[in-house]
Amino acid sequence: MTIYQSSKERSQLQVSGGQAEESTTDVELESCSFPQWEHDPENPWNWPTWKKVVMVVMISSQALTASITTSIISPSRTELMDKFSISSTEAILPVTLYTIALGFGPIVGGPLSEIVGRLPVYAGALILGALFTLGAGLANQFSALCVLRFLVGFCWAPVLAVAPGSLAETFEPRSGHWGVCYYRKELAVDTMEPALLRHLEPPLETPHPRDVPPSHQGTARQEKGARNPLEDPSSGPSADFRCVTFICLYVAVEFGTLFSFFAGVPYTFATVYGFSIDDAGLLFLTIVIGCLLGLLTIVLCDFFLYRKQAPRYASNRILPEYRLYPALFGSVGLPVGLFWFAWSARPDVHWLSPAAAIVPFAWGNLGIFISTVQYFSDTYQGNIVASVARANSLARYGFAGVFPRFTLQVYQKLGVHWAASLLGFLALELLPVPWPKIRSRSMYPTIEYAKAMDM
Numbered sequence: 001m002t003i004y005q006s007s008k009e010r011s012q013l014q015v016s017g018g019q020a021e022e023s024t025t026d027v028e029l030e031s032c033s034f035p036q037w038e039h040d041p042e043n044p045w046n047w048p049t050w051k052k053v054v055m056v057v058m059i060s061s062q063a064l065t066a067s068i069t070t071s072i073i074s075p076s077r078t079e080l081m082d083k084f085s086i087s088s089t090e091a092i093l094p095v096t097l098y099t100i101a102l103g104f105g106p107i108v109g110g111p112l113s114e115i116v117g118r119l120p121v122y123a124g125a126l127i128l129g130a131l132f133t134l135g136a137g138l139a140n141q142f143s144a145l146c147v148l149r150f151l152v153g154f155c156w157a158p159v160l161a162v163a164p165g166s167l168a169e170t171f172e173p174r175s176g177h178w179g180v181c182y183y184r185k186e187l188a189v190d191t192m193e194p195a196l197l198r199h200l201e202p203p204l205e206t207p208h209p210r211d212v213p214p215s216h217q218g219t220a221r222q223e224k225g226a227r228n229p230l231e232d233p234s235s236g237p238s239a240d241f242r243c244v245t246f247i248c249l250y251v252a253v254e255f256g257t258l259f260s261f262f263a264g265v266p267y268t269f270a271t272v273y274g275f276s277i278d279d280a281g282l283l284f285l286t287i288v289i290g291c292l293l294g295l296l297t298i299v300l301c302d303f304f305l306y307r308k309q310a311p312r313y314a315s316n317r318i319l320p321e322y323r324l325y326p327a328l329f330g331s332v333g334l335p336v337g338l339f340w341f342a343w344s345a346r347p348d349v350h351w352l353s354p355a356a357a358i359v360p361f362a363w364g365n366l367g368i369f370i371s372t373v374q375y376f377s378d379t380y381q382g383n384i385v386a387s388v389a390r391a392n393s394l395a396r397y398g399f400a401g402v403f404p405r406f407t408l409q410v411y412q413k414l415g416v417h418w419a420a421s422l423l424g425f426l427a428l429e430l431l432p433v434p435w436p437k438i439r440s441r442s443m444y445p446t447i448e449y450a451k452a453m454d455m
Helices: 007-015 018-030 049-071 074-084 093-116 118-138 142-170 180-191 220-225 237-273 277-282 285-312 320-344 352-379 382-430 447-454
Strands: none
Touching: 049 093, 049 118, 049 142, 049 237, 074 142, 074 237, 074 277, 093 118, 093 142, 093 237, 093 382, 118 142, 142 382, 237 277, 237 320, 237 352, 237 382, 285 320, 285 352, 320 352, 320 382, 352 382
C-alpha cells in the first residue's frame, strides 16, 4: 500500500474501524513512496541539473543580498551623525530595525509561501525590498530612513526563511538523513500543493503530521521498550521545549555578539590603534575568513563523522545528535576568540593579533548556527520544525538587533578588555549547551533511546 489512496479506499478504511485506521497509518508512515508525484516532470526532484543550479544561484543571490544589507550601512555611522545631527547610539538604529525585521518577516512570509507557493513570495519580496531600499538611499529624514530600513528587512526576511524549504523540495534527500524522508516528502507535496499539484488527477491525499497520532510519529522510540513520554512526566514536550529554548538562546546570544562587533570593532581599533572608519571596515574580512573555515569544518564533519554513523543504524537513520559535531568544536572557538580579542587589543600588541582573534569566533559561530539548524530539521517534523525554525529566527535576529544598541556604552564604561571579556564569559557560560545529552528525556528518538533499544 502506498501513501496515495483514492477517496473511496480511504473512506472504506475509515468505516472499517479504528484498528484499520491505525494499521493504515503505520503503513503510510513506513512507506515513503509517491508513485505519481515521483515521476511527474513538474516535481522539482526531476528537474534537470541546470535548472536546479539556476534556482540555487537565484536563491543564494537573494539571501546574500539580504544578509549584506544588514550591516552595509554600519560604516556610515559617523556620516549619519553629521547629516542628521544624531547621537552615536541613534545612528545604529537603522541596523537594529533591519535586523529585528529579519526576525518578524518569516512569521508572515513562511506561512504565505505554503499557501500561494514559493515563487510569488520570492518575486514580491525582491521587488518590494528593492523599492524600499531605493527609498532608504534617498531619504532626507532620519525617521524615514529607519522606517524604510525596517520595511526592507521585513520584505527580504522571507527569502532567508523560505530558502531551506525550496532546497528540500528540489534535492532528494540522500542516505544518512534520518527522519527527513517523511518530513521532506510532506514539504514537497503539502506546502507546495497550490503551486505544483493542482494539475494532478485524481487529487493526491497525503496525511499531515498534525493528523497523525503522536504514538505513530515516534515509532522508532517506542520499539523495544523505549520510554513513553506519556508515561514519564519528566520526558516529552516539556523536555523538548527546554532543549529548543537553550539552543535558541545559545545561538541568539552568539548572533548578538557577532552583531555587536559592527560597533565594537570600529570603536576598538579607532581608540587603540587610530584606525579610520574605512580601515576598520576592512577588518570585517576576518569574519568572512572565519565563515569560510566554518563552512569547511561543517563539510568535513559531514563526510568523516556524520555519514560514517550510517552503518550503525537501521535504514541509515542517523540520530540527530551527530549533526552537532561542528557545534561542539565551535563552542570552544567562541570564548577563545573573544578572550583573545579582549586582551590583545593593546597599543603594545600589533593590530593583526586582535584582528586574527575574530576568525575563531566567526568560525565557531557559523558551526553552531548551521549544525543546530540541521539538528532541528532532523529531529522535528512538519509544523513542529517550522515553529522551531521561526522561534530560532526570531530569537536570533531579536538579540542581533538589540546588542548593538548598548555595545558602545559597555565598551566606554568597562573598556575594551572587560567589555569583550563579558561577552567571552557569556560564551563560556553557554558552552555546555551542545555538549551534554540534553535530549535524553525527549519524546523524540535520541542517542539514549538508541542505547535502550540495543539492550
